[in-house]
Each structure stands twice: as C-alpha cells, then as structure tokens.
Amino acid sequence: MLQDDDGQITEAHSVSAGLDYPGVGPQLAYLRDQGRITVTYATDAEAVGAVAYLARTEGIIPALESAHAVVEARKLAASLGPDDIVLVNVSGRGDKDVGELARIAENSVAGSPS
Amino acid sequence: MTAPSRLAATFAASRAEHRSALVTYVMAGDPDLEESTRLARACIEGGADIVELGIPFSDPLADGPVIQRAAHRALRAGTRLGDVLGVAAALREESATPIVLMGYLNPILAMGEEAFFTACRDRGVDAVIIPDLLPEAAGALGELARRAGVGLVFMVATGTSPERRTRAIRAATAFVYLTAVDGVTGVRSELPTGITQAVTELRAAGDAPVVVGFGISRPGHVAALTGVADGVVVGSAIVDLIGGELDPLRRREAVRTLVAALRRSTVK
Numbered sequence: 008m009l010q011d012d013d014g015q016i017t018e019a020h021s022v023s024a025g026l027d028y029p030g031v032g033p034q035l036a037y038l039r040d041q042g043r044i045t046v047t048y049a050t051d052a053e054a055v056g057a058v059a060y061l062a063r064t065e066g067i068i069p070a071l072e073s074a075h076a077v078v079e080a081r082k083l084a085a086s087l088g089p090d091d092i093v094l095v096n097v098s099g100r101g102d103k104d105v106g107e108l109a110r111i112a113e114n115s116v117a118g119s120p121s
Numbered sequence: 122m123t124a125p126s127r128l129a130a131t132f133a134a135s136r137a138e139h140r141s142a143l144v145t146y147v148m149a150g151d152p153d154l155e156e157s158t159r160l161a162r163a164c165i166e167g168g169a170d171i172v173e174l175g176i177p178f179s180d181p182l183a184d185g186p187v188i189q190r191a192a193h194r195a196l197r198a199g200t201r202l203g204d205v206l207g208v209a210a211a212l213r214e215e216s217a218t219p220i221v222l223m224g225y226l227n228p229i230l231a232m233g234e235e236a237f238f239t240a241c242r243d244r245g246v247d248a249v250i251i252p253d254l255l256p257e258a259a260g261a262l263g264e265l266a267r268r269a270g271v272g273l274v275f276m277v278a279t280g281t282s283p284e285r286r287t288r289a290i291r292a293a294t295a296f297v298y299l300t301a302v303d304g305v306t307g308v309r310s311e312l313p314t315g316i317t318q319a320v321t322e323l324r325a326a327g328d329a330p331v332v333v334g335f336g337i338s339r340p341g342h343v344a345a346l347t348g349v350a351d352g353v354v355v356g357s358a359i360v361d362l363i364g365g366e367l368d369p370l371r372r373r374e375a376v377r378t379l380v381a382a383l384r385r386s387t388v389k
Contacts, residue, residue, distance in 0.1 A: 014227035
C-alpha cells in the first residue's frame, strides 16, 4: 500500500482509472519479491502517447492501463535484436478511454504547446 | 470466552436491570484531542455504560459519511494512534467505565501489534473492535490480545452463515458485534425486523455477550432493542451532533442531553 508511517493510506494518481489505486495485489507483490517479475512504470504522457502509437501502427486502441505496457515494450525492444520476440498483453480496450483522451487532447491544444 | 472484567461486570449489571448496556461512540481527535476527551466524558456524564472511541483512519471501509468525515477531521487535526490511547488513559484516570476502541487494521500493524495491545492494557482499554479483521485471520493477533488481557470483538451480520457465526463467537473475547443493518455505519430512520431473532440465535450459539450497532440512532431504536441484546451502540447520531455544532459548550451539552435520552430509553 501507499501509506505513511502511521499506516494511513495516501493518495495515488494515474491518468488511467485502473491504476489510480494506492495498492498492489499480494500475488504481484509476491512474484516481485521472488524476483520472478520486474515491476516498472510509465508516465501519464508516455501512456497517452502509446495509445496513439499503437492505434496508428496496428489499428488497435489499447486501454490507458495497457498502454503502459506498450511504453515499456518499446523501451525494451530498442535493446533487442530483430529476431527477438516481445509479447505485450493488451489487457483492455481503449474505447472506454476516448472521452479521457479527447479531454487530454483538448487541454494540450488549449494549453501548453506540448 | 469470558469478557475482560470491567466489561463483564457492566454487562452483568445491566442484565440484572433487564436492560441493554448503552455504548456511545465518539471519534478520538474530532474536532481535536482535548475536545474529544471532553465529549467522551460528556457521554459518561450522560449515562453511557460503555465508551467507544474511534481510531481515525484514511479508508474507514465500514463507516458511512458521518464517521468518515469525523475521521478526516481527526486526521487533519494530526491525531495518531498513540494519541487515541492517550485519550483512553485520560478517561481511565477518572472513570471505571469500560473503554472499547474501534479502528482498522493498518494503523495497528504500522504501530506493531504487540506494542498496540500492550499499550491498550497499560492505558485501560478493555477491548478492541477491528472491522477488517476476520475471525479466521485473527491468529497471532488474537493471541497477543489475549496475552495482554485485552478483548477482541468480531462482527457478524444478520445474514452471516451459522458456521461463520460460530467462528466469530469462538474467536471473540469481549463480545460479538451484530450489525443491525446491512451496509455501513450511519443514521437510519427505521431498523429492519429480525434483529431480535438474530440475537436469540447468537445467544444460543455461544456464551459471548451480543452487542448490536449500525443504524441505531434514536431513543425509540434503543427502546426497541433494550433487554434483547447485551448492549446497543449509538455512533453516527452523536458524531453528527459533534460535527454540526461549533460552540464547544453547546456541543458538549447536546451530546450529554442525547446520551441521557438514549440511556433513559434502555429502561423499560
């Protein structure tokens, strides 16, 4: 859990609703402690960018949650050879996120040039 | 299992008067530590048989909006678990009224289970209600509480299966807490039927005292349950008064008046 020294749960943040949660399940925590999985992260901007990337290159709109995995896959692929195989689990569909993506796109047009 | 002695004596005394013990809840640290101590004292002055102190927690999963807001007020005021134990100690110095803490597991784990139960014993806390601790999972925690002589309370609902009900009764070392309504704590205008039946079944399944809470907010609710259960808990109705009155003197007087009315309703 994300928590302070008193055991009070602290606020999480993520652009994807499914990751906007201050805890990790016991199975994942155990696998990580066993060294069997590596846990990493992507920023909100990277995840939003990966949605556009996968839509453009594969015609697949991933959920914002799954887009985090696409970010990591691209980073990993840069260090691999042409015959290596990378498998990405696109665990959810992004049509549920188009409202949020449109809101982000509007804000970036109206706001900063980034 | 026998209840810690102060609680057992209180239940025996109210039973001898053919009434339920009145349990009143205030959140420790709401609006601040000193004032919450005075409000708990006002409950005792109003005639509460048992004082229940809430331990503020960021994610109080069994509590409705009234007690959630009280928890957030207490946390904003900087209340920590050690401070809650301090409130208990201050009350214990001046009164023999049983004190029960109600709080969630995570802050207890953060303090350390053994340190927590030792502090409970030293500060005069009689029992602890941990809504997110299941009797099946109590294990080492139950053993630490038992060694410290601090009672543990487990919750059952009217819909709990007989098997789980029996496990809760066996694991409980202070009393069993029957939730009168399904859902979270909070004021309800009416109580569901079937509580008397559920209490009767719990009594038949073991010898732990049965205390009923959740949704009990009016003197009429207390009057309907007195003599049926060993105790009745009123929480949100008191906490709501505390949250709604900013003048300390009027706030304490309002709490004292409500508790006195509830206490009168325990007498048939």
